[in-house]
Amino acid sequence: MNLRRLKYFVKIVDIGSLTQAADILHIAQPALSQQLATLENEVKQQLVIRTQRGVTPTEAGKILYAHAQAILRQCDHAQSAIDGAGKALSGHVSVGLAPGTAAQQLALPLMQAVQRQHPGIVLYFNENFGTTLSELIMTGRMDMAVLYDNREIHGLRFISLMKENLYFVCPHSLGSAKQTISLTEVAGYTLFLPRIYNLMRKVIDDAFVQQGVPYRVSCEIESQTTLNAALAEGLGCTIMPESAASAMLDPAKSWMAKITSPEMRTSLSFCMSDHLPLSQPAEAVKEILLQLMVPRSQDNTPLMLAG
Template identity: 60%
Template sequence: MNLRRLKYFVKIVDIGSLTQAADVLHIAQPALSQQLATLEGELKQQLLVRTKRGVTPTEAGNILYAHAQTILRQCEQAHSAVNSAGLALNGQVSVGMAPGTAASLLALPLLQAVRSQHPGILLYLNENFGSELTDQTVNGRMDMAVLYGNKAIPGLSFVPLIKEDLYLVATHAVPHPGNYVELADVAKLNLFLPRTHDVLRKLVDEAMALRRLSAKVIGEIESATTLTAAIASGLGATILPESAARAIVGPANAWMSCISSPTIQAPLSLCLSDHLPLSQPAQAVQKILLALVAENREEVRTLLAVG
């Protein structure tokens, strides 16, 4: 294998068409097909399946695609590091953030600090759900991510940031219990929660199990927009970390109440790959992010408290 063939292969998979990929790469389609055939011959595996609609990767092709992205990314980082030796840092750095997290309060300060300290760094912020962000961080498509959770996941390491209490969120179709609501009362309500693999769902399920309770889940939602609409409709309630709860109560015309007996806390962490080294620009962004969290920890808590 060589880098050129890997680049060709990744581009073909991204576009889903040999013809269109050849146009983008500015090479003849027969030549591109020959490069693909050579790559398949080297690996002794069929990598793509040709259909009337284009091409799709085989199982072996998907595996190579993930590795190729990592290899190409590391080569780009090496090239950038060598070229920028002794010079100002430059290059793209990607930071994922789970929707509605307290870290989103630091997104603008992060952009401002990176722009001020390292104007050559292009910061890419991606707001997505935890499972998607962890997958992208493992395979090297995301440099780092701020999300809920701190339990061991193969290929990842976690740096603790802050902890947030979980809150019940509902409209006035559900009687408002006051500032606090017991978990046993939460278990009686119709709930919209994420799917069972989600960190927040696991926290809720574990707390329920310890009290010999079970959540009455009437819908599994992993879209902030859809969840807001579902809560606003009065069909059910949801459980969210404090920052996410405060973000939804206004648009949904809802109330929020801290869950007690027991209190459930969601750890917010900085997620990193444990096997892919960060580029120099990514290290600089990580340093700024951790400094912002340390400097603004009390400010973040104050912002949460006032809403």
């Protein structure tokens, strides 16, 4: 396989049309079709299905598409490193930030530090859930992320940044404010939680199961805006890490209480590929990001953002 054919294939899948892809690539459609046919012969698989509405990748095509993106990204990194030898760092660096976490507090300080130290680097922030961000890193479509996770996952490397206690967040219309609350008391409320593949949801589910306490999740919500609105209307309550809980008190018209009996915590971690090397600009951003986190106590638990 040569790189040009891979670039053509990725563009065809991205656009979903041979005709439009040919126009964008400034190549005749018959020539583009021939390049695609050559690539299919090389891999001995049909890569796309042609229909009147365009083209869609086959299962084999989807697999090659993911690998092609990673290959082309690494080639771009190599060329960027060669071009930038002896020069100021420049290029694009993608950073994932899990929503509803302390990770979001990193965006502005990181942006300011990068602009000050490496003005040629262009940052791309992607706020998404941990499973999505980790998949993007595995396939080489994202450089790094800060998310709730620290498990051993093939293809990923985690660096622990901080641990946060989980808090119960309740609308003023559904109960009087308190400082602490037991998990048994929490089970008496209607809950809004993220979906079961979310790491924080797993921590919560495991705690309820271990305590033998039945609970009811009336809606699975992964939009912070929707969650704030639902609580503001007094429709139910939620469980969030301390930083996220604090940020939603005013928009959700709510109070927060630390969950005790048992106390629950989640780990916020820096995530990157364990086999795909970072580009020079990405390495620089990684170092700045990690420097923005400093220990608040001697045992390094929890950690907080540097001032």
